[in-house]
Amino acid sequence: MSPVTVRPDVMDTKPYAPGLTIEEIKEKYGLDTVIKLASNENPLGASPIVQKTVAKFAPYVFRYPHNGNPRLNMAIAKRTGVSEKRIISGNGSDEVIDLLIRIKAVPGRDEVITYESCFSMYRLMSRLCGVDFRQLPRENGFNQPVKALAEAATEKTALVFITSPDNPTGLAVSADEIRQAAEILPENTILAVDEAYIDFARPADKYDIIPLLDEFPNIVLLRTFSKAYALAGLRVGYGIMDETLADYITRSRAPFTVNLLAEEAAIAALEDEVFYEETLRIVHEGRKKITEGLEKMGCEVLPSQANFVMFRPPYNAQELFEELLRRGVIVRPLKSFGYGEHIRVNMGTASENEIFLSTVKEIING
Ligand SMILES: Cc1ncc(COP(=O)(O)O)c(C=O)c1O
The missing domain is CATH 3.40.640.10 (Type I PLP-dependent aspartate aminotransferase-like (Major domain))
Structure with a gap:
């Protein structure tokens, strides 16, 4: 027996592609520590x-x-x-x-x-x-x-x-x-x-x-x-x-x-209120730090009003994404949005932001 069919437009629909999970990356690359800056979540965790x-x-x-x-x-x-x-x-x-x-x-x-x-x-x-x-x-x-x-x-x-x-x-x-x-x-x-x-x-x-x-x-x-x-x-x-x-x-x-x-x-x-204000503080500080850090490395960074930034690295974006993954940093490549040369990264804690910036630098500088 063949499976039932559904509405033709539903049969054609492509599923939503969520960001990768920390567990998936740990397992795939045999890593102990992975940081996720891919889904615009709160850097402070749950209040x-x-x-x-x-x-x-x-x-x-x-x-x-x-x-x-x-x-x-x-x-x-x-x-x-x-x-x-x-x-x-x-x-x-x-x-x-x-x-x-x-x-x-x-x-x-x-x-x-x-x-x-x-x-x-x-x-x-x-x-x-x-x-x-x-x-x-x-x-x-x-x-x-x-x-x-x-x-x-x-x-x-x-x-x-x-x-x-x-x-x-x-x-x-x-x-x-x-x-x-x-x-x-x-x-x-x-x-x-x-x-x-x-x-x-x-x-x-x-x-x-x-x-x-x-x-x-x-x-x-x-x-x-x-x-x-x-x-x-x-x-x-x-x-x-x-x-x-x-x-x-x-x-x-x-x-x-x-x-x-x-x-x-x-x-x-x-x-x-305390948690909310701390979230805003850490995001605003991180946004400035990441924007400036990426610009120094020759990336084009869009002026963001959100808890993430989109940037174009002076490096193949898909390769940079994969190299970051291998080193335990998950970001979001934007090919599925139609921006194949760009990456989106959300603000993490101060130390996650440091790790992100130093890892990008290490990859870009070879
Ligand atoms: C623009 C935009 N709208 C809505 C949502 C979904 O929010 P929620 O988690 O409340 O469904 C997101 C989540 O990333 C988003 O980026």
Whole structure:
């Protein structure tokens, strides 16, 4: 008997390619120590307060979480200064991306647009929803074509995705540019601004889009606890959006997707100011150090507002990636993003950053 077939567009879909794990590299190269600077995770590990909270709530995992996570939504609302009715928590911001496309785009009729070499989830989710996916070229090779996206939208365009700060370039789009795009975009097209790395952008005011939400009910912000709050493994993200839109999602989504431990951990993470501030400090220091260090070695480094930088080494990028792996340093080659000559590296601890820089130097200098 042959296996069942599925929708033709699903049969063609290529899977998401995650970064390599530390265990995989230790085993492959027989190494004892491996550092991972490939998935934009938090350099400090999990906050001690979050770890205690997870242990404290472990006995209650036989219970269902509170559907819709009202306590978490309240905590996010307090932190961001918006009404809790505007918050949708999800199983990572990936789930919120999926929900937005599902509730907005009509399969077979509508489209999602974004730009080339962007975060792969927008394409994956659009395809799964049976929605056309269109990408515009970037400007000058790297910049997000914000105005061009707004101008390209038609009545078929259900959503436009812009990542700011962007993955993999680290470039951020100002609130003024988002306003200009929102003014051009059809009122009924969602402008989803994926702010997974917004905590690291400075000056914060320049990139703060929250003040635009009242004026433009079609703007949605996507945020995550995976980066600055160090909860990537628990999967928590959220969207900030117009109340009516949030209500449509609440009514139609599957229940309980943010689990009980994830909810408690996220609430604790929001309260752990010390850990959050230390994360920002270490990322900002590391970003400067890595940028300057790479530039000294003749690399072209993009000015990043995120917890990683993208650079072009004066050396074959794929070979540099493989040599780094052999020496126990995992970074992200960007061929799959369409930038075969570039590498992305996230900020680690001060000593991880040192190891990274000295290893690159050793390889480049032969
Ligand atoms: C631009 C962007 N958006 C969203 C995410 C996913 O975040 P989450 O872990 O909350 O699903 C990532 C993760 O790397 C990302 O780079």
